[in-house]
Amino acid sequence: MSCFFTLLAFALLGDAAVLDWTTSYAKASSALQGLTVEEKVGIVTGIGWQKGPCVGNTPPVPKIGLPSLCLQDGPLGVRFVQGTTAFPAGIHAGATWDKDLVYQRGAAMGEESRALGIHVQLSPVGGALGKIPEGGRIWEGFTNDAYLSGILMQQTIRGLQSSGVQACAKHPVGNEQEKNRETMSSNIDDRTLHELYMWPFADSVLADVASMMCSYNKINGTWACESDKLLNALLKDDLDFRGNAQHSSVQSALTGLDMSMPGTDYNGGSIYWGPSLTELVKNGTVPQTRLDNMVTRILAGWYKLQQDQNYPRVTFNSWTGGTGGPNVQSSHSQIARQVARDGIILLKNDRNTLPLRPSGGSIAVIGSDAITNPDGLNACKDKGCNNGTLTMGWGSGSVELPYLIDPLSGIRNRLSGTTTNVIPSTTDDKNAAAGAAAAASMSIVFVNSNSGEAYITVEGNAGDRINLDPYHDGNGLVVAVAAAAGGKPVIVVIHSVGPMLLESILSHPNVVAVVWAGLPGQESGSSLADVLFGDYSPSGKLPFTIGKSRVDYGDVAVEPSMVDSYEEGLYIDYRHFDKMGITPRYEFGYGLSYTNFTYSALAIQPATAMPAGLYDTIAVITCTITNIGPYAGAEVAQLYLSLPPSAPDSPVQQLRGFDKVKLAPGQAGTATFVVRKKDASYWDVPRQQWVIPPGEHRFVVGSSSRDRKLQGGFVVQ
Numbered sequence: 222m223s224c225f226f227t228l229l230a231f232a233l234l235g236d237a238a239v240l241d242w243t244t245s246y247a248k249a250s251s252a253l254q255g256l257t258v259e260e261k262v263g264i265v266t267g268i269g270w271q272k273g274p275c276v277g278n279t280p281p282v283p284k285i286g287l288p289s290l291c292l293q294d295g296p297l298g299v300r301f302v303q304g305t306t307a308f309p310a311g312i313h314a315g316a317t318w319d320k321d322l323v324y325q326r327g328a329a330m331g332e333e334s335r336a337l338g339i340h341v342q343l344s345p346v347g348g349a350l351g352k353i354p355e356g357g358r359i360w361e362g363f364t365n366d367a368y369l370s371g372i373l374m375q376q377t378i379r380g381l382q383s384s385g386v387q388a389c390a391k392h393p394v395g396n397e398q399e400k401n402r403e404t405m406s407s408n409i410d411d412r413t414l415h416e417l418y419m420w421p422f423a424d425s426v427l428a429d430v431a432s433m434m435c436s437y438n439k440i441n442g443t444w445a446c447e448s449d450k451l452l453n454a455l456l457k458d459d460l461d462f463r464g465n466a467q468h469s470s471v472q473s474a475l476t477g478l479d480m481s482m483p484g485t486d487y488n489g490g491s492i493y494w495g496p497s498l499t500e501l502v503k504n505g506t507v508p509q510t511r512l513d514n515m516v517t518r519i520l521a522g523w524y525k526l527q528q529d530q531n532y533p534r535v536t537f538n539s540w541t542g543g544t545g546g547p548n549v550q551s552s553h554s555q556i557a558r559q560v561a562r563d564g565i566i567l568l569k570n571d572r573n574t575l576p577l578r579p580s581g582g583s584i585a586v587i588g589s590d591a592i593t594n595p596d597g598l599n600a601c602k603d604k605g606c607n608n609g610t611l612t613m614g615w616g617s618g619s620v621e622l623p624y625l626i627d628p629l630s631g632i633r634n635r636l637s638g639t640t641t642n643v644i645p646s647t648t649d650d651k652n653a654a655a656g657a658a659a660a661a662s663m664s665i666v667f668v669n670s671n672s673g674e675a676y677i678t679v680e681g682n683a684g685d686r687i688n689l690d691p692y693h694d695g696n697g698l699v700v701a702v703a704a705a706a707g708g709k710p711v712i713v714v715i716h717s718v719g720p721m722l723l724e725s726i727l728s729h730p731n732v733v734a735v736v737w738a739g740l741p742g743q744e745s746g747s748s749l750a751d752v753l754f755g756d757y758s759p760s761g762k763l764p765f766t767i768g769k770s771r772v773d774y775g776d777v778a779v780e781p782s783m784v785d786s787y788e789e790g791l792y793i794d795y796r797h798f799d800k801m802g803i804t805p806r807y808e809f810g811y812g813l814s815y816t817n818f819t820y821s822a823l824a825i826q827p828a829t830a831m832p833a834g835l836y837d838t839i840a841v842i843t844c845t846i847t848n849i850g851p852y853a854g855a856e857v858a859q860l861y862l863s864l865p866p867s868a869p870d871s872p873v874q875q876l877r878g879f880d881k882v883k884l885a886p887g888q889a890g891t892a893t894f895v896v897r898k899k900d901a902s903y904w905d906v907p908r909q910q911w912v913i914p915p916g917e918h919r920f921v922v923g924s925s926s927r928d929r930k931l932q933g934g935f936v937v938q
């Protein structure tokens with residue numbers, strides 16, 4: 222019923238498969254005793270890019286039963302391996318705002334990794350956080366809100382690790398753009414670092430994440446992987462992170478980095494650690510204790526997940542087509558479909574156009590984004606193109622699709638046996654589109670916007686997007702359809718990696734409905750049909766803000782120079798719109814349903830005494846949500862907290878709780894928000910600690926960051 226008990230149940234479930242750190246460390250320390258320096262160096266160094274079956278591999282140490290450890294991307298499934306599930310991307314899972322479902326997605330991915338013998342799955346992503354709307358990899362994470370990201374990181378980590386695979390939270394911190402990512406410096410002030418960018422990683426440590434991978438960029442001029450402040454002061458001391466910090470292809474980083482992966486650069490040339498680390502330890506430059514600490518942390522993660530007992534062997538090979546492994550998909554397509562469906566956000570629905578009730582007539586299905594890539598399902602390496610419907614972005618965070626139900630197929634399947642037929646026009650040709658729209662009784666137009674990792678450029682987008690418009694002149698395509706449709710309804714469906722500008726699309730009176738279908742993975746068309754035809758009411762909410770113009774987002778652009786000073790501080794996305802009093806087109810947390818919900822009976826139960834621990838509960842807030850409409854549906858109730866005036870300059874409001882309540886028509890349920898002490902605190906820079914400011918902490922409960930239904934407060938003495 223409440224998120225508090227749900228979380229507790231997960232913790233207990235997790236504990237059954239996972240050892241505590243003390244026991245894991247004891248086993249690791251004892252295994253360490255018999256190892257030579259060369260063996261220890263082996264454990265902390267990859268054997269080289271493409272030298273083993275996985276993207277990262279260590280040499281085995283048979284005398285302690287340690288196999289070659291297998292590390293594999295990535296955040297939405299298992300990269301490079303055939304017969305695995307292509308789940309919806311992080312940003313789409315974020316749009317579900319569903320803690321249970323995100324846990325299940327993690328558990329299903331973890332089951333696939335474990336069955337394949339993967340020890341560490343490089344997932345989930347909390348950085349890039351997403352401060353720059355065009356940032357190439359913002360779709361790999363869940364949202365640009367630190368709180369929502371933190372909770373969904375926790376759920377994913379618990380899910381992955383409940384299946385026996387080590388999670389790897391990545392990438393702390395400051396890799397917010399692809400341009401210059403390996404050379405630029407993110408100079409983030411201390412308060413912003415704690416309250417935004419480190420926040421999701423702090424939650425990850427609470428969820429017992431086994432490892433973290435630092436980002437490529439510099440922080441204040443020092444490589445993230447060499448930053449004593451990041452690795453030691455922040456991660457290992459402040460957060461008490463006991464897993465291991467790793468990185469791909471960075472120069473030897475001896476300030477707290479524990480593993481160098483893949484061990485060489487991506488050409489197999491320079492070797493970063495290996496024999497040179499052995500030399501450095503033998504001649505005393507790197508203390509033996511530091512090497513022992515690295516090895517202990519890595520072995521502890523392996524023991525913690527009990528991977529020393531009956532763990533499957535790796536039989537696939539990433540470099541020969543990803544075949545050779547077992548088929549591990551099980552019934553995960555159902556979870557993939559549910560996440561895809563529940564992450565769909567209904568932005569506009571005039572005259573109750575949706576759901577569609579097929580009763581004769583015809584539907585024009587328009588746009589190249591409605592069909593599978595004509596060149597083949599996985600024709601573009603690492604999804605590095607934008608042909609056919611968009612299911613995920615490109616780069617190391619992509620996977621091979623095992624199959625795809627594209628939107629056209631999903632709609633056709635759903636209409637089979639009805640008297641409604643489909644008129645497809647599946648290029649982006651405007652004349653053909655206009656012809657289909659004129660002939661049909663209504664039109665559904667598909668547009669998209671794509672981005673990815675910097676090593677691939679797609680249609681002029683070198684990782685980061687060059688603008689927030691649809692690709693392939695999607696705006697022009699919608700104009701052509703709307704003009705040809707006359708008074709007949711036009712529905713626009715959008716697949717996108719992140720925020721887009723919709724003013725052009727919305728300016729046509731014929732565009733009566735807009736459906737944000739995100740990055741849905743392999744079950745794209747079936748999940749879309751579930752929602753379009755009313756088998757399920759849409760229940761996704763925006764995990765970012767859709768502004769009316771690019772300038773409304775403020776000065777958070779892809780930085781062309783070598784330094785980004787993060788001058789905007791805490792004020793990204795809705796924190797910026799709120800501070801500047803800018804009305805967005807669709808605010809953070811927004812999303813319509815086919816049914817209606819009322820909010821009532823706000824209650825607050827403050828802690829009887831101020832708790833000592835930062836993550837202890839200071840207040841439990843509840844309210845009643847009632848479904849007064851005609852459809853079953855789910856409402857994401859959201860809690861936004863404002864710090865009292867005794868705090869230094871702070872955001873107007875910040876998300877500090879959410880609960881997705883599923884209700885039949887006429888049914889009432891309780892939304893519960895458990896506010897932790899940290900959620901009501903700020904990072905005090907001079908004192909170098911979290912401080913809960915005295916005074917009245919006001920809060921609102923609503924259906925978005927601007928649709929406020931109930932309000933209240935609690936006083937801190």
Ligand SMILES: *[C@@H]1O[C@H](CO)[C@@H](O)[C@H](O)[C@H]1NC(C)=O
Nearest residue numbers: 408409410411440441450451
């Ligand atoms: C970076 O510099 C800023 C400004 O001096 C400081 O507040 C912050 O703590 C530094 N961060 C790191 C990780 O060194």
Ligand SMILES: *[C@@H]1O[C@H](CO)[C@@H](O)[C@H](O)[C@H]1NC(C)=O
Nearest residue numbers: 497498500501502504505506
């Ligand atoms: C230790 O070995 C490294 C790597 O071979 C070398 O660069 C360094 O100069 C040596 N230092 C000492 C003090 O011998």
Ligand SMILES: *[C@@H]1O[C@H](CO)[C@@H](O)[C@H](O)[C@H]1NC(C)=O
Nearest residue numbers: 595596605606607608679680
């Ligand atoms: C696929 O995309 C590339 C650009 O990324 C383009 O050159 C090519 O024509 C596209 N193929 C089809 C069939 O649309």
Ligand SMILES: *[C@@H]1O[C@H](CO)[C@@H](O)[C@H](O)[C@H]1NC(C)=O
Nearest residue numbers: 570573813814815816817850
């Ligand atoms: C209920 O929801 C529908 C669809 O979103 C909307 O048109 C209608 O105005 C709502 N009714 C009430 C009473 O809020």
